[in-house]
Amino acid sequence: MGKIAVFETDVWQSPELIDDMKKKLEPQNTVVLFKDVLKEGDLDKIRDIETLIVFIKSKVTKEVISKLPKLKFVATMSTGFDHIDLAACRERNIMVSNVPSYGENSVAEHAFALIVTIARKLSEAVARVKNGKFETKGLCGFDLKDKTIGVIGTGHIGLFSIKIAQGYSMKVIAYDAFPRKDAKELGFEYASLDDLYQQSDIITIHVPLLPSTKHMINQGSVEKMKKGVVLINTSRGGVVDNDALLYGLENRIIGAAGLDVLDNEECLMEGNKCDPKISEKLKRLVAMKNVYITPHNAFNTKEAIGRIIETTLQNVKGFAENKLVNIAKPAGAK
């Protein structure tokens, strides 16, 4: 009999699915649910937990785990685990599992939802008709067919994006630090990052956030891009440097941006205090007419949430039965 704390349950907007998850955990465990992010004040209430279940906004730092002496297992309900200090967990012999692939299609579909919204000025078009005007003037968009899309990162999500792009008859080039061998069979070509920047009409980012990918898109990369490029980020905000984004947009190198994530996005959430300089830049970015931002929502489909919960239950079960699955490993580790 273990004690489990689950944080950020409100993120899922699906109380019935969370109730169902709780029921499935309860025969073997005591389960406490928290609607919000793990905060310092919560630590006292969960001192005796063995298992901690979180999503991306709960930071599992060395300090946090030092206050949880019985903690043995952390399950994050996300693919990324940059919010968890893996080294600190290893020191304490705390195991960490993630959900390696719950929604490669959901995230890739979201990337394309942003792309088609931009390509066809859908937000403006829909708002105009709602306001009673049935006119096309100023709504001329662009085709996706025959455009070149550069896909950065060819993991599960990147590959699904490639598949969707091929459906739209786009030309696909891709970059990955660890290229796949079956690219040819999958109908795309790898290119160097520089070539990808130079040739792509649209760039979509699907890399994890690592020290090596932090601010991977910086001013230097933006300067290499085709004038008018459409930049899509549904991965992690930290991959794109906000200064570079502003530079590209203000100098019209970036024609439009579709972003589900932003570096320091937490500064735009209620109750968070941030460096005013960072907040000011974010506000400028968000207000731009050619920037389309969704609130880190790419994972958020009914089907994906079902799969996330199912995998998390398997992870907890694996830990209980000493047959750990989906172990979170630093990138590059075998």
Place this chain on the structure above:
Amino acid sequence: MKIAFFEHERWAEGDFLSHIREGMKEFEKKFGNAELIFIEGPLKLEHYKKINDCGQIVVSVNCKINEEVLKNLPNLKAVSTISTGFDHINLDDCKKRNIPVSYVPSYGENSVAELAFGLLNSISRGIAKDSEYTRSNGRFEHSGTVGFDLAGKTIGVLGTGRIGRFAIKIANGYGMNVVAYDAFPNPKLLDELKFKYVDLDTLFRTSDIITVHVPLLKETKHMINKDAIKKMKHGIVLINTSRGPVINNEALLEGLESGIINSAGLDVIDNEEMLKNEDNDEVKLIRKIIAMKNVFMTPHNGFNTAEAIKRRMDVIVQNLMAAQSNSPINIAKPFP
């Protein structure tokens, strides 16, 4: 010689007018100077004085061409429509006067299919609403939007012509199951695309999403009516980027209100031309549909991409030249 272009504001903005002027230079080289008259909006009584000696006219979908119009244009040699559909032109009336009608058979099958999926994917992820919220409030907060996946869903494609087959290709890319209906199935398509032909009832019954890509004909007018909607799966998403009259507005409203239709993405709506200047019961009905939270409507914009417009203008210039030398091409014919 005079050539009049109607409704050019619908299909040619800014640079594109110079693109067609450029294209017409080829025409002028062959046939001498042409006076190009660009008129906003459809043909009206007041225009006849200015254009009654026109040799050719170029029209769009809101410009009705029938005997009433033709008898006022004694020098008319040919009519070109810049659209793929030609239901706004009375072909019989033109035939009686020996006036050939040219259309643009394919300029934007991908553009229209891309808009269909634009509407669908924007609906499935609540993009329009969420991005507007973030922009106007400057807040990055969960908005309560739980979307749905397209992968694994069944999409019913009505009509497997040039546009429909492009829609099937896009749906294949998203990993959807595709069923299709066409009055004249084209089995060759099965070699290159992943889908199966089914009868209309099966399509209505099994599709999570339906996208309409049929031309407007007597047989397809109000093809989606109350009976059709009753057969549909509860919670379906309906996309129409073809012609408005394919769907009956009363049936659409009833479907949306009952929840059979979960949401609708529309680029066209029956009697959309009335929205411009009339205010009758039909317009009230249309406005009621448009105002619904789960209706996402664009203003007949499927064709409207830079690439499609250029392709289309190139075809129009070819059509005008062919008609001028009495050997018209891309002739609009009644469907079998």
